[in-house]
Amino acid sequence: MRRSRTVSTGRGRGPAGPAARAALMGVGADVTGPGARTGPPAGPGGAPTVQELRAGDVFTMLDTSPRGLPAARARTRLDRYGANELPRPGRTRVWRQLAAQFTDLFAIVLLVASAITFVAYGLGRPRDVGTLQLAFAILGVVVLNAAIGFAQEYSAERTAESLQAMVPHTCRVLRDGERLELPARELVPGDVVWVEAGDAVSADCRVVEAHELSVDNAPLTGESNAVGRTAEPVSSGPALEARNCLFMGTEVVAGAGRAVVFATGARTEFGKIYRLAAAAPPQKTPLQRQVASMARRVAGAALAIGALLFAVRLPTGESVVSSFVFALGVMVALVPEGLPATLSVSLAIGVRRMARRHALVKRLLAVEALGSTTVICTDKTGTLTQAEMTVTRVWADGVLHAVSGVGYAPVGEVDDPAPVRELLRVAGLCCDARLVPPTGPGHWKVLGDTTEGALLVAAAKAGVDLAAAEAAAPRVTEFPFDSDRKLMTTVHRDGAGHHACVKGAPSELLARCTAVEWKGERRPLTEETRAAVVAAGDDLASQGLRVLAAARREVGGPRPAREEAESGLTLLGLVGMLDPPRPEVTDAVGACRRAGVRIVMVTGDHPLTAEAVARRVGIVLGPDPVVVTGARLDALDGDALDALLAEPSELLLCRVSPEHKMRVVTAFQRRGEVVAVTGDGANDAPALKHGDIGVAMGASGTDVAREAASMVLLDDSFASIATAVRLGRTVYQNIRKFLVYLFSHNIGELVPILAATFTGFPLVPISAVQILAIDLGSDVLPALALGAEPPEPDVMDRPPRSRREPLFSAAVVGRILFLGGIQALGVCAVFFWHIHSAGIPFDDFTKDDPVYREAITMVQAGIVVSQFFNAQAVRTDRESVLKAGLLSNPALLGAGFAGIGFMAAISYVPLLQGVFNTAPLAAGDWAVLTGLGVLPLLADEARKGWLRRHRRVALRPRAAREEVNR
Missing domain, CATH: 2.70.150.10 (Calcium-transporting ATPase, cytoplasmic transduction domain A)
Incomplete structure (x- = not known):
């Protein structure tokens, strides 16, 4: 603008x-x-x-x-x-965004359940206030989940x-x-x-x-x-x-x-x-797809089991309304009502963690997508490098001089600066760029060409006062750089005479030189000296440096012909510069390699420049990387491109257009890869939107790139991507932990209801309202605390999980059944023991019977107490919770005690007793429930111990082989 x-x-x-x-x-x-x-x-x-x-x-x-x-x-x-x-594209109206929150499958199931409950209340004779309370409770759950989801998604992308x-x-x-x-x-x-x-x-x-x-x-x-x-x-x-x-x-x-x-x-x-x-459609993350699949299965199972039990109870003489309410309790027991809210807030915890590490995540689900990343398509300038050209070597008098310091701040020094001062003075005079000092806490910047900016910084490091040099030798004529000559020349008045300063490509400038300045003396440029200059330039280029040469000559007046000013020159030396890699990137690239994440450089720069940087940061380790230009990509059809990407070789894509970048991203996705894409320019926006997760640069990126991306790097560094991958993997692990936690108690809620049905007990061992109280009142806070578990030590030493790996893997389902089964056996035993201890026939029990109210209170309290210990059990997969530290997650302990406190209120507060149909429990009841509740923790510790021993035994032959090899 x-x-x-x-x-x-x-x-x-x-x-x-x-x-x-x-x-x-x-x-x-x-x-x-x-x-x-x-x-x-x-x-x-x-x-x-x-x-x-x-x-x-x-x-x-x-x-x-x-x-x-x-x-x-x-x-x-x-x-x-x-x-x-x-x-400007049409923006989705707020009411449509809000309405979309009610189309989630869990929300639809609960809305249907609420509607049925309202109908059941209207048809019941006499009408049961508890049924009305249940209807409003289910509706409140839906509204709460929708409000949380809407708040997280309200900030829509505005790329256009x-x-x-x-x-x-x-x-x-x-x-x-x-x-x-x-x-x-x-x-x-x-x-x-x-x-x-x-x-x-x-x-x-x-x-x-x-x-x-x-x-x-x-x-x-x-x-x-x-x-x-x-x-x-x-x-x-x-x-x-x-x-x-x-x-x-x-x-x-x-x-x-x-x-x-x-x-x-x-x-x-x-x-x-x-x-x-x-035109790019919004991409669903792996977690979105898996949660949607899980929701369909859970909702289908809930509806099927509820319908089955309705059909079973109806012939027994139960009224249609009571059978509906019973089946509804089963369905509510199976649906994890707190999952949407828990998932959103847990992802938000990951967002905050990433923000502290300079990664701003715009879409919550993008947090988890990072954890499943298998390919990172990264650009070069500003992400792997510092986007600041820096002179690192100066060759003069046949000697190479190192230059310290990075960036445009004139901080650093030239090794033995005296022999290079005239070279850098001439190069600095032949520049149009200007250094701009910071006005506040910012950085030095360059106004003009960055290559010229690097020359100005190097001159300042060598002690050259360019302002004084310009005042002493003001410019009177200039011949701008063009790509044919590959030179720039300026003519300066120096006392009574004039001289030309020339800089440009070494091959072009050397051909116009007839002399060389060596140790302060002008000498003829012999073939031997010319060969030495060429060798020095080739050596600098082989290090991935951009090489410029500088020369000068006396001219006859202020307006010489260009041919005069650029011929018969005296060579002063060579300057080698590069856009230095960020110092933290090499370790980050190594971490991604260990994690099994493939890194592909995608850049608009020259192939030689790209390969030099890739080698410096560790993206390229082998002798022969595959370097593909945009022109070659144009010549590849879809099958040929797929074959190219399927090769395990190190891959660099150079001189690519936005269409090329987007095509590569979609080709990787066709192969089942989860692709993270980095970019900073408007040209990167299509690829950022098409990627599974788009990562934009916050400091140097354009607005369009930041808006198109799912995540913005506040420090522009690739190292922040590696950190985000680590945190993303941790988020996914923690999601699995609280899924085990949430679904295991669903078994503890469902099994007693099924047992009551098939033993002929006329009432439910736990009501739908009590189930909602557990799901939202006692389970959400511990689940959130599980979402804040720190990363496990080996999280970046594991390969990325497959896109096709289900959220509910065999190991996760097995653990849910293992822990949930122990809980279910405990609460069933408590319920039927309490019912039988009263000596009353099943058919004589009513909802208002004190024994029945005590029994269902013990079932609810038993689930809450067992979940307290279950939360400690699921914190680790193999490591003992004692080694992890029972007090290392104080938020989890606090959330567990809060859940038990809420359960105690339900048991003892008269107002809540009326809502939940509960009764006060004795101290002995709590002691029994605590004994049963600790069983899942002890059983899981035994399981982990067996797994650790089994893993040690399996690793012994491998360790022996490695010892023999050593």
């Missing part, structure tokens, strides 16, 4: 220099003619594309002139093409709005030869705009004048370096590779220029990305 700040270069003039600014003031004659076309960058019938035309022909093609469009024609085109903005926010608000336009500042939305094809350093580009434009113009295309292409722009025609090819075009959403980092708009709004390259992102 058009910046509100004023961009300054620190030299008292704009970034393009006086000549460039003066050149931009001129306007030419109207060159419009009949048959001219507007809008698209290419005409019909094979006409040349806009990038292939000369500047004058561009005006003709787009039916405009260097004076810009007449106001009337601009209004006509605005009506024809529409505003220069991206269409973020894309719109990236479009500049104002732009500078020529209309009828008059310079105007207009809202960017009023731009139309054919408008003539001008830009300079610090401006964002408002639409897709063809450059017709360029003065040292370079742009940052990273939001669209992912390239980390600024790229130069030219007004000359270029050959036909992909639009984003056209060096004479500017694109919406990019930023001008140096120079100035004029351009003609050829595409606006959704027809821009930025608009294409918008359409890809908008």
Whole structure:
């Protein structure tokens, strides 16, 4: 967008220099003619594309002139093409979002149960107030779960709005030869705009004048370096590779220029990305799919068993209403009413943990998806690296000098700086970039090309005062860098004479040198010396460094010909720089490797740069990684791409487009992989939305990337992804723990009801209202405390679980049956022992019988007490809870005691006794219940001990083999 700040270069003039600014003031004659076309960058019938035309022909093609469009024609085109903005998608209304919470299968089952209960209350004669209380209790559970879910999901993604926010608000336009500042939305094809350093580009434009113009295309292409722009025609090819075009959403980092708009709004390259992102369907996480599957099975089982028991009781003489209420109790016993709320809040605990580790999760379920990640498609710049070019080596006088320090802060030093000061002074004078010191707690930044910024920092570390050097030798002429010469030259007045400073690619500059400065003396550049320079450059390049050379010469005046200024040069030396990897990334990559997570680098940068960084951080360890460019991806069909991704080799994808990145992500997903995708630019938005979890950069990323992603890294570091994977795995383990905890007591609730049915007892051993009290009043807090269990020590040494592995694996179901069966036997024994001790026949029991009320109170209290010990049992899979520490999770102990306290209130408070039909328990009753309740803990400790011994025995032969090998 058009910046509100004023961009300054620190030299008292704009970034393009006086000549460039003066050149931009001129306007030419109207060159419009009949048959001219507007809008698209290419005409019909094979006409040349806009990038292939000369500047004058561009005006003709787009039916405009260097004076810009007449106001009337601009209004006509605005009506024809529409505003220069991206269409906003329809936002889901709040009431629809809220209504969606009631479509969950558990919610539907409970709503049906509540409706049946209301009907049963209406049909009953006399009407039972307890039935009405049950109906409202079930309805309250549904409303509570919906409120929690709605609160978590209310913040919907607004990718399109973020894309719109990236479009500049104002732009500078020529209309009828008059310079105007207009809202960017009023731009139309054919408008003539001008830009300079610090401006964002408002639409897709063809450059017709360029003065040292370079742009940052990273939001669209992912390239980390600024790229130069030219007004000359270029050959036909992909639009984003056209060096004479500017694109919406990019930023001008140096120079100035004029351009003609050829595409606006959704027809821009930025608009294409918008359409890809908008079309991406929301991805369900593995946990979402598994919870949905579990809900279907549990609901089906609840309905089937309830219907079966209704059919069994009806012939016994029970009324239809009482049979309905009985069957309803069975169904409520099977449905884990507290699960949705418990799941949401437990995931929120994971979110808070990740936030403390610089990972902001936007969607709760994305927490768990991280834990099941099998592939991470990561970009390079800013995630693996620090996005700060840094000079690390300087070669001068035949000696290599190390440079310390990282980033743009001029903090560090050059080893033996005296021999390199002249080299860095000349390189610094031949730069347009400027260092910007922090205004607060921020970092040093570079205004302009990052490569030039690195040179300025290196000069400061060597003790070169560039401000004084510029004052002593002011610039009078410049020959900007272009990709053909691969050089930049500036001419400076030095006392009574003038000299040229040149920097550029070593191969190009060395060919123009005739001498070398060696230890302060100018010597002829012999073949032997030339070979030494080439060898030094090759050595720096082999280390993954970007290498530049610097040279100088005396010239005859302030306006020499370019050929004079760039020939007969004296070589001063070489500079090697890189975007340094983040120091913490190597360990993080190693952790992901141990965890069985495959890392694939996906970047818009050059393959050699990508491989060098990948080797530095440990993504590439072998000698021959598979390096695939975007061009090769275009040549691969679906089967060939699947075969490529199926290979276990180390894979680097370079020079890729947004479509390439998205295609790779979906191809991995077809293979059953759970894919995490990182990105920072608008070009990454489609892949971020298509991935199982999109990870955006918070510090350097664009708004659109952050909005499209499920998680935002506040520190932009890959290490935070590895930490998030560890926490995600922990969340999944903890989810399984509280599922075992929640479902095991469902067995303790169901089995007594079934036993009463088949023994002919006319009443239920535990009512539906009591079950709801256990599920929501006594179980939710301990389940949440289980969700806060810390990671197990070996969580990152296990392979990622399969996407196809069910949430209720055989081990989980077996443990549920094991613990739940022990609870069920205990509460059945308590209930029937208490009933038989009264000596009253089954048929004589009524709901108001004191013995019956004591018996159902003991069943409820027995389940609550056994769950207290059960919570300690499920904290670990194999490790003894004594080793983990009974007091190491104080929140779990507090939640358990709170549940027992709530149960005591139900037993002793008269008001609650009336609601739940309970009775006070004696101290002896509590002692019996405690003895029975501790049985699941003791039994599970025995099971864990057997598993540990069995594992040790199984590992002995393996250890013996390893000892022999050693």
